[in-house]
Every structure is written in structure tokens, then in C-alpha cells.
Amino acid sequence: MALRSTPSDLAKALTPHTKWVLLNSPSNPSGAAYTRAELAAIAAVLMDFPNVLILTDDMYEHLVYGDFEFMTIAQVEPRLYDRTLTMNGVSKAYAMTGWRIGYAAGPEWLIKGMGAVMTQTTSNPSSISQWAAVEALNGPQDFIPKNKLLFQERRDLVVSMLNQAQGLKCPTPEGAFYVYPSCAGLIGKKSPSGKVIDTDETFALELLEAEGVAVVHGSAFGLAPNFRISYATSNAELEESCARIQRFCASLG
Ligand SMILES: Cc1ncc(COP(=O)(O)O)c(C=O)c1O
Structure with a gap:
């Protein structure tokens, strides 16, 4: 299951009319991240x-796990610097x-244009929030590695429990706090209420009805049949919800 765009996918998608390419690594919804070599390609x-x-x-x-090293495109290919808008938050x-x-940081002409649009169309973030962000970025950063370890533990818990659920295949993402398992193995099966699981959307709806677990169906993001789970919650909540997902998958026949 390909959770990344390849250089040939990109080459096929680009036309003389293309204005922007949007990259998001680590990604929401898949958690996949591009290595230096993948970004270079x-x-x-x-x-x-x-x-x-x-x-x-x-x-x-900041949310990448194990030995994975975060890279951004202008760092990998400095010749793209003048036409890259780098965003964060x-x-x-x-x-x-x-x-x-x-x-965001980018070419001066673009940032000036963004400023002109923003001042006329939005009321802009409060100065209080801006100062809080300055404090966050300049203050102690020691909690970031600690949080990373917590997230990595949660990722591993969720990936392992989902891979034990019948019919699910869950790749291990490099970063963010999402997993994006495939439910292809369950398509065509029937829920105890007699409903055929024909798409990832039906899977998500039936799971919600049967077990009260909310996931986001993958077709909403353009890659199906998959679903997204955010693991930005406690281990206890994750264990309980993954156990319910396992029970739901086992109930399909
Ligand atoms: C990839 C990505 N970018 C940007 C955002 C926006 O975050 P916010 O609007 O909370 O600053 C999100 C939030 O989910 C995200 O996943």
C-alpha cells in the first residue's frame, strides 16, 4: 500500500498549468514521512x-520516531529555496x-502578498497568542523528546493492536500522530446487523454504530479503502478503542 507520492506520480500530475505543489511530511492523515533521498527525487x-x-x-x-530524521525540501534542494513556502505552527x-x-517563511514577494490579503480579510491572531507562540518557540524544548517517546509508544501500541484485528493491515508510520490502516480485507463482509461493508465509509459508520469508536474514512482523504485514527490520546483510551475495533472486525462474516 503506497502512502507516499513517487517522483513518477508527481511527474504525471504536473502540467504547464500547475501553480503549486503541496507537500506535507510527516503527513496528516497517513503519518508517512519522506526521507532525504525521497525528497531529493x-x-x-x-x-x-x-x-x-x-x-x-x-x-x-518534531514528531518523528526512532531514527527517522526530519527533512524539508528547501534544505534538501537549496535551488528550490526561492520558490518554496515553508509552513509550520x-x-x-x-x-x-x-x-x-x-x-510561514518564503519569498518576499509572496509573504508581502499574503500579508496584504490577511490584513484585509481576517482579523489576525491576537497579540496574546503571538507572544505565547514566541515563548513556546524560544523557551525550553526539553518536553519535545519526552512527548516523542510517549507518542512513539502509542503508535506502536495502536499499530500492533490493529494488525491483530482480522482483515486490517496497518503500516508503521514514521511520524505525526495518525495511523492509516487498510480495511481492504473486510470489504464484502457483513456486519451482524446484515449490512455489507462495501466501502471504508460503511466500515467507519458500522464501527461507530456497533462499538462507539469514531474513525475517519480514507476516501475523504483520497486513498481508500483505509481509515485514519489519531492516537493523540491516553494509552488506556487507545487500548479500549483498539480492543473494540478488534471485536468489530471479528464480528464481520
Ligand atoms: C498537516 C497539518 N497542517 C496544519 C494543521 C493545522 O493546525 P492548526 O489549524 O491547529 O494550526 C493540521 C491540523 O490538523 C495538520 O494536520
């Missing part, structure tokens, strides 16, 4: 399309979702 394709701008959403920069690594602060 993508960059090589982009070098042939000099009019294409690149937006890289690096929101999960404090929502994830700093657990500051409610503060509504994201930020």
Missing part, C-alpha cells in the same frame, strides 16, 4: 518545472491548537 522532478511554487507544511516536524509539538498560530 521529488525535488529533481520539480527542478524541471521552474514556474511551480512549493508549499511544504512541516507541522509535524505551534498546534502540534507545543500542544497549542487553540491558540491558532501558524507561520
